[in-house]
Each structure stands twice: as C-alpha cells, then as structure tokens.
Amino acid sequence: MTPLRLLALDTAAVPATDAGGVARVRALARRARCRGVLLGPSWPTTAQAAAMRRAGLVLAAQRTPEELAQSGALAVVAELAASGPLLLVVAGGRSRDTLRRALEGLARLRAPTLRLALVSVPVCHRGDTRGDVGVEVVAHRSARAWLAGVAEVAWAAQCDACGVRAACAGPVAEAAVAPQPAPVSNQFDLVLAREPSPGEVALSSAEAARCAWIATPSGGALARCDNAGWTDADLHLVLDQLGQLWLDTSDKARLDDFAADLRPLIQDAPARELPTGGVAPARWRPTTGDPFAVEEAYVEAALIAMRGTVVDIGAGPVRYLRLLAGRIASGEVRYAAVEPDTPALRRSGDALPGARLARGVGEHLPVRDAVADHVLMLRSFNHLRDVAAAFAEASRVAADGASLLVVDNVAFGLVRTSAQIDRARAVSVLETPFEHYRNANADAAVAAIEATGCWRVTEVRAVAPGRANQWTVRARRRPREPG
Ligand SMILES: C[S@@+](CC[C@H](N)C(=O)[O-])C[C@H]1O[C@@H](n2cnc3c(N)ncnc32)[C@H](O)[C@@H]1O
Known part of the structure; x- marks a missing residue:
C-alpha cells in the first residue's frame, strides 16, 4: 500500500473563507509533497472542510480511539463525511477494547465517503482491521505539539492484555510520523x-x-x-x-x-x-570590490565549457539563462531543469525554448539513468530535505565520467539600520517558497558526495574572509562497475 502523504496542521491555523489563506495552505502542502492535510487536535468545521476540498486537498482529521468514544464524536464524523470525502486517522490510544468499539461505531455509520487510517496503533491491536489507507504524516510546525501528544500515548508501557513476551513490534510501520525539518535562516x-x-x-x-x-x-x-x-x-x-x-x-x-x-x-x-x-x-x-563577481565568474566559466546533456537540480528561475539560452538553441547543450516550484519553472521555460523542464525534487529526479554529462546543483543543496537521497539520484542520472558542480552559500551577517530590519521582517515567511534547511559549507558537500562512492572530488573552493559566502565543489563520476 503506497502511503498517502499528509501535511499535519493545527486546525486553528486553517482558514475557512480567506482565499489567500487557503491558497497558502495549498502551497504549503504542495511544497511538502503532500496530497492532503491532516487536521487536529480539534475537528475542522464544515466550512474549513469545504475550503480544503475546494483547494483540491484530501481532508483528513485525526482522533484517538478514546476521543471517538466520547459522546457526539461519531455524529461529527458523520456530518463531515456527509459533505464530502473524509479520511479519518485513528491514532494512538490506550486500550484494545476502546479501539475495537471505536472501529465498530465508525462501521455503523455506513458512510461511503469515509476512509480509515491507523497511526501509532500497535500491530497486536489492529486485529483484522488494516485501515483503508496507509498514511505518511509530515508535521508542520503548527502541529508538532499535538502530534507529539499522539506519540506519547502510543503504547509500549500502556499495552493491555498483550500475550507477547518478546519486544513489542510497535506501531504500524507504514504510519510513521516524519517530522518536517525545521527551516533555517541563512x-x-x-x-x-x-x-x-x-x-x-x-x-x-x-x-x-x-x-x-x-x-x-x-x-x-x-x-x-x-x-x-x-x-x-x-x-x-x-x-x-x-x-x-x-x-x-x-x-x-x-x-x-x-x-x-x-x-x-x-x-x-x-x-x-x-x-x-x-x-x-x-x-x-x-571595502570596495565585488567578491560575488569573482565566484560568479568561476561558475560561469565552468558552465560555458559544458557540452552535451546538462541536468540542473533545483534550477529555480535559471540564473544563468543568458549564458545557456544560445547554447541550448544551437543544440550544443541539451538542458533539463528539475525544479519543485512551478512558477519558477514556468518563467524559465518561457525564456528557454528547447529546454526540458520537469517539476520534481532532487531526491526523485524524473530523469533516466546515466544520461547526464553534467549535473548541476546550484544553490539548491541547502534546500534539499534528504541530501543522501539527492546525491544517490545525481549518481544514478550521471553518465560515467560526468561532471558534478555544486555551489551554495554559508550563512552571513548583515549590518542594518532598524528601519531596514523592520522592512525585511514585514515579509511573511509563508511567502518564501521552498524552505532552506541548512547552512552547509563545502566540507559538508564533499562528505555527501564522497559517501555515494560514485564520485571523485576534483576541486573545492571554500569560503574565507575577503571572499563571498559562496563555495563550490566539483567532482567527476567514477565509471560504473561492469555488470
Ligand atoms: C536559491 S534557489 C537556486 C536557484 C538556481 N539554481 C540558482 O542558482 O539561482 C534554490 C532552488 O532550489 C529549489 N528546491 C527546493 N527544494 C528542492 C529539492 N528538494 N530539490 C530540488 N530543488 C529544490 C527551490 O525551489 C529553488 O528554486
């Protein structure tokens, strides 16, 4: 069963009528690659439910078996399910009997639009009930507190009437709660x-x-x-x-x-x-001088020398458009951009006829094996959720002997007046597309590249005083073992 990815949010943070707010929730879910929202700890109102469904999101609500046993709870489920599809996530709980009674109560509703998922329910408590859907939950920061609560009531010490003498097999495996990494400012x-x-x-x-x-x-x-x-x-x-x-x-x-x-x-x-x-x-x-120009000239020289198929991971609004457009048009370069942010991708596409643009993330590249002569990761390294997965993917798509160019930035300090700071802080963090998860330096990139065993690092430009905060690592794909 492929788990359905849900973004867990506090119900109180979910708007019902504010169109901009609803669009923001939708954008958050998309960025987290989630098909729906899991709301808790309180029930969504019917207006919130309608807004989420209109936004094309699967609506899921989370309850413990004990909460479902409270008077009126099944009536709320029935009402929410009557207005459209509802995924009820039954999570945690203290007793096998309460869980059984909750599931029986739900079955009696005979709601065709209701689907069930079990989260943090130990294997022995599931009995015949497998749930209809496996879910994978990504916790938005607004939901961390109540999700932690679910994890706390989850079993181990609480199990009743368990005949198993060996170690507990634990909660249902496919329902792991994956915390969303905390965004980091640079x-x-x-x-x-x-x-x-x-x-x-x-x-x-x-x-x-x-x-x-x-x-x-x-x-x-x-x-x-x-x-x-x-x-x-x-x-x-x-x-x-x-x-x-x-x-x-x-x-x-x-x-x-x-x-x-x-x-x-x-x-x-x-x-x-x-x-x-x-x-x-x-x-x-x-001082005077432009340390950024020095680093940019270095990157541009590397790009100018490239021929063949270039896969650009996290291409964004394609900063080197001017430099690439002519080469793509002449066929010298076959350029494939992979980018999760659709507006950025669209803007690039309009300006780059002949380029292949794919919506995707570095961790799952929509690119065939061993086709790239050059792999670029330009300022997207710090945005990756799973660095190891992204470099495994880069290694997969790179042809033997291909080059890898990774560029990113370390953190920096800005000296500003309080008026400049007030202006900057008025920009909502929700308007920042795709969060930044680390301020890695060149050494971190080298470690991640070398951990694949597929690349030989050929050059490292580290950050130092008097230089820009941009570093670069280059590597060459080792030939694959025959067979
Ligand atoms: C700072 S921008 C860099 C854009 C461009 N490569 C450049 O050098 O200007 C970072 C880009 O990484 C993208 N991104 C975020 N998460 C990503 C992921 N998991 N995989 C690939 N790209 C990602 C963002 O959408 C954004 O366009």
Whole structure:
C-alpha cells in the first residue's frame, strides 16, 4: 500500500473563507509533497472542510480511539463525511477494547465517503482491521505539539492484555510520523546604533561576542546582534572565521542582488581585552570590490565549457539563462531543469525554448539513468530535505565520467539600520517558497558526495574572509562497475 502523504496542521491555523489563506495552505502542502492535510487536535468545521476540498486537498482529521468514544464524536464524523470525502486517522490510544468499539461505531455509520487510517496503533491491536489507507504524516510546525501528544500515548508501557513476551513490534510501520525539518535562516542582522560610538567601546565579553564596531565616514557605530536564535558559536564561525559580514546599503525588503545591495566589510581587529577593563568588540570597515563577481565568474566559466546533456537540480528561475539560452538553441547543450516550484519553472521555460523542464525534487529526479554529462546543483543543496537521497539520484542520472558542480552559500551577517530590519521582517515567511534547511559549507558537500562512492572530488573552493559566502565543489563520476 503506497502511503498517502499528509501535511499535519493545527486546525486553528486553517482558514475557512480567506482565499489567500487557503491558497497558502495549498502551497504549503504542495511544497511538502503532500496530497492532503491532516487536521487536529480539534475537528475542522464544515466550512474549513469545504475550503480544503475546494483547494483540491484530501481532508483528513485525526482522533484517538478514546476521543471517538466520547459522546457526539461519531455524529461529527458523520456530518463531515456527509459533505464530502473524509479520511479519518485513528491514532494512538490506550486500550484494545476502546479501539475495537471505536472501529465498530465508525462501521455503523455506513458512510461511503469515509476512509480509515491507523497511526501509532500497535500491530497486536489492529486485529483484522488494516485501515483503508496507509498514511505518511509530515508535521508542520503548527502541529508538532499535538502530534507529539499522539506519540506519547502510543503504547509500549500502556499495552493491555498483550500475550507477547518478546519486544513489542510497535506501531504500524507504514504510519510513521516524519517530522518536517525545521527551516533555517541563512542570515542574521546586526542592528546599527544611531548614535556614533568611540572605537574603544568597553563591553562585557558576552556582549562583545554579539557586537561589531563598524567604521563609518562620520567615525563609527556599534552594531549588535539581537537574534537569540544565533548562538555565540554561530556568530564566531560566520564572523571571525569566515569573515561574512556585509553592510546593507539598499532599501529593499528582500535583497535580490547582493553585489548591488551589499558592501563587503573586512575585520580590521578581532575583539580584544582593554587594559582599562572590559572587552572591545571586533572592528570592521567597509571595502570596495565585488567578491560575488569573482565566484560568479568561476561558475560561469565552468558552465560555458559544458557540452552535451546538462541536468540542473533545483534550477529555480535559471540564473544563468543568458549564458545557456544560445547554447541550448544551437543544440550544443541539451538542458533539463528539475525544479519543485512551478512558477519558477514556468518563467524559465518561457525564456528557454528547447529546454526540458520537469517539476520534481532532487531526491526523485524524473530523469533516466546515466544520461547526464553534467549535473548541476546550484544553490539548491541547502534546500534539499534528504541530501543522501539527492546525491544517490545525481549518481544514478550521471553518465560515467560526468561532471558534478555544486555551489551554495554559508550563512552571513548583515549590518542594518532598524528601519531596514523592520522592512525585511514585514515579509511573511509563508511567502518564501521552498524552505532552506541548512547552512552547509563545502566540507559538508564533499562528505555527501564522497559517501555515494560514485564520485571523485576534483576541486573545492571554500569560503574565507575577503571572499563571498559562496563555495563550490566539483567532482567527476567514477565509471560504473561492469555488470
Ligand atoms: C536559491 S534557489 C537556486 C536557484 C538556481 N539554481 C540558482 O542558482 O539561482 C534554490 C532552488 O532550489 C529549489 N528546491 C527546493 N527544494 C528542492 C529539492 N528538494 N530539490 C530540488 N530543488 C529544490 C527551490 O525551489 C529553488 O528554486
């Protein structure tokens, strides 16, 4: 039974009438590659149910057997099922008898639109009831609390009348709850103080670790990281070891051209103890130059040299369109883009006649075996949910001797005024398509590539102070073993 993938959401977070809100839920489900939504812990209203069905989503609601035994619960199921298809996920529970009674009660409803799935029900409690549908649940952050509750009541110590003396076989296997990885930002802000401050500001060592003194034309000002989500160790790595601090010079809510919107900052002096007591934060000064251009020129040169079939994983709005269009038109390059975000894919398609565009993810490439002469993973590595699966797929589609080009970014800090920060934070996270799950460096990519055993790493460009926050790893596909 192929499990049906459902996105678990808190019912309270699901709109009934707001069309924009419904569209957002639909987009969230699509991004998580889910065909439906699993709502809990409270029942959806009929209006919420209708909105989800109109959005083309399978409507699923979750209850424990104990909750189904409460008065009125079966009437709600009957009402929801009367208005359209309903998948009821019966999850967890404390006793085999209650489960049996709940299932009998549901059977008596004789609702043709009702389907059943069993989640976190131990094998011995299932009896003859297998459920109609196997589900795989992806937990949205709004649902983590109640799903954790389901997991807690799930068995082990609670089992009654179990004759099995060996280890418990546990909950039904196909109903595993896969937590959605938590999205990670790749940027933190250092808020620039309005008032100037002398170069030798004395701070406590804890404060100094989260501050930078920025030289400005009028002297200098202190900038302070106000985001507790970034630890002192994170800041130390990004600022002191990798040197990735930039001055935001734009008035955009969302930066889209780093070379134009940012000025590089160079660390002049690290944080140091002052003879008079206290610690002076690290000192930084703006510089000229465009470290991004250097890295981009490198990537472009690699792309220009490519001939044959190129598979671009997470192509997005195809940044190198200008460079590729002519080569695709002339037949020098057969270009196949794989991208989960449909609008991005459509925009690329309009501008690239002759390209093959497929909706898909790196973890399941809609591409035949051993056809690619070049595999690109340009800034999509940090977006992958399952890095190992994606590199297994890259290895499968690559022909013997094919090249692999992986480019991505480490995190960076931005020095901004509070007005710039307010503008940026007004952009809803729901408007950010396809979350970013890590801030990996080149070493992480090398490890993932080498773990496949299929590639030989040929070049690594790591991030360092004075360079952009972009790294590159290149590799060559080892020949397949005969047979
Ligand atoms: C930062 S954009 C990079 C786009 C383009 N390759 C570039 O270099 O500008 C990341 C892209 O990865 C895509 N993406 C997200 N999850 C993905 C996945 N699991 N597999 C492949 N691509 C994914 C996103 O939709 C987005 O278009």
